[in-house]
Amino acid sequence: MMKVIDKQFTKEILLSTAFVLVALVALFAFFDLINxxxxxxxxxxxxxAFLLTSLTLPSRIYEVMPLAVLLAAVYTMARxxxxxxxxxxxxxxxxPVRLARALLLPGVLLVVLTYGFGEVVAPWAARYTxxxxxxxxxxxxxxxxxxSGVWVRDLAQNHEGKPVDRYxxxxxxxxxxxxxxxxxxxxEFNREGKLLRMIHADSASFHPxxxxxxxxxxxxxxxxxxPKDTKPIEAKIITSAPEELYLETTVGPxxxxxxxxxxxxxxxxxxxxxxxxxxxxxxxxxxxxIAFWSKAxxxxxxxxMLALSMPFAYLNARSGGVAVKIFLGVMIGIAFYALNNLxxxxxxxxxxxxxxxxxxxxxxxxxxxxxxxxxxxxx
Numbered sequence: 001m002m003k004v005i006d007k008q009f010t011k012e013i014l015l016s017t018a019f020v021l022v023a024l025v026a027l028f029a030f031f032d033l034i035n036x037x038x039x040x041x042x043x044x045x046x047x048x049a050f051l052l053t054s055l056t057l058p059s060r061i062y063e064v065m066p067l068a069v070l071l072a073a074v075y076t077m078a079r080x081x082x083x084x085x086x087x088x089x090x091x092x093x094x095x096p097v098r099l100a101r102a103l104l105l106p107g108v109l110l111v112v113l114t115y116g117f118g119e120v121v122a123p124w125a126a127r128y129t130x131x132x133x134x135x136x137x138x139x140x141x142x143x144x145x146x147x148s149g150v151w152v153r154d155l156a157q158n159h160e161g162k163p164v165d166r167y168x169x170x171x172x173x174x175x176x177x178x179x180x181x182x183x184x185x186x187x188e189f190n191r192e193g194k195l196l197r198m199i200h201a202d203s204a205s206f207h208p209x210x211x212x213x214x215x216x217x218x219x220x221x222x223x224x225x226x227p228k229d230t231k232p233i234e235a236k237i238i239t240s241a242p243e244e245l246y247l248e249t250t251v252g253p254x255x256x257x258x259x260x261x262x263x264x265x266x267x268x269x270x271x272x273x274x275x276x277x278x279x280x281x282x283x284x285x286x287x288x289x290i291a292f293w294s295k296a297x298x299x300x301x302x303x304x305m306l307a308l309s310m311p312f313a314y315l316n317a318r319s320g321g322v323a324v325k326i327f328l329g330v331m332i333g334i335a336f337y338a339l340n341n342l343x344x345x346x347x348x349x350x351x352x353x354x355x356x357x358x359x360x361x362x363x364x365x366x367x368x369x370x371x372x373x374x375x376x377x378x379x
Contacts, residue, residue: 005089006102013106016072024064025057032056048132055129058122059265065114066301067333073309074329078322086313096310096373103306114299119267126265150259153281154249164196165189168251178257179206184214186247197221211248217241250277263291271295290347293358304362307369308332314376336365
């Protein structure tokens with residue numbers, strides 16, 4: 001009998017989740033389309049606006065999935081409680097632990113689905129959005145929308161084998177090929193902070209094994225000097241325009257490609273790759289670490305949402321109708337999202353542990369679910 005109940009729970013929760021998900025995503029898509037209308041006729045056509053809106057759907061599905069699961073589970077629990085079906089199940093021996101086991105199967109299925117959207121579909125859609133906005137495949141796009149392009153730090157060695165710090169500014173990236181970029185500016189410093197060399201180039205292309213080939217490059221080399229030496233410097237600043245210039249760097253196309261996407265739209269693989277680079281170059285990584293662990297733990301919030309719905313199964317009709325319970329579910333969902341955003345912000349400001357920042361909102365909600373379940377069960 002319990003296997004039949006498990007199948008019925010799974011069926012109803014999955015169907016209800018699909019219904020709520022469609023409603024929420026359609027609402028967000030409507031407002032996204034309204035925002036796109038501002039650029040119709042000037043930046044792109046109406047068809048492109050619809051395409052861009054459709055490309056936001058995977059990320060929207062990923063974002064609202066926990067809320068959709070919460071509302072679907074609350075609706076299912078409240079409906080079973082209103083019809084006294086859950087009362088019969090309790091008499092038949094369904095304990096809270098057994099109920100949790102019944103909710104585990106749909107929970108696992110939805111967690112896997114959410115990981116799929118967050119790690120595969122949504123990042124692909126974000127990259128394709130860049131190509132669509134650029135129009136022609138030969139067009140370039142600004143890195144993350146910044147007018148000045150993207151700045152990347154690189155730790156390398158110069159031609160003398162000495163360690164140097166490089167700060168690279170890439171104006172634009174190719175929409176269809178991250179191995180082709182727009183204008184480059186590179187500033188090379190020694191470890192004491194003295195500017196050694198500056199390079200300007202109109203464009204660049206990446207060649208495996210050789211590095212970046214800088215086109216129409218101009219190199220400005222500054223003379224070396226000792227700050228403690230008070231004698232006049234006789235060396236001059238040397239400006240040259242080599243016909244062919246290759247720059248070996250750890251900043252490859254995969255790193256620059258990541259720079260076109262916001263951290264929340266990256267996959268865990270892209271975040272891990274970029275984290276390895278900025279950690280190696282001694283840059284602040286807290287924002288990306290929090291984004292990485294949020295990506296890792298966010299789909300697991302679905303299990304927490306199912307746990308939060310369990311107390312609603314123990315509330316009878318006198319505690320309020322289905323609509324009232326769904327409203328409470330919405331309030332709980334909003335509280336979860338607010339708590340999640342609050343801890344992400346505080347984690348960046350206070351440099352808290354990224355893992356703790358990511359799991360604390362879910363842990364708090366899980367604790368509240370356990371306390372609420374104990375309370376309603378003993379009434």
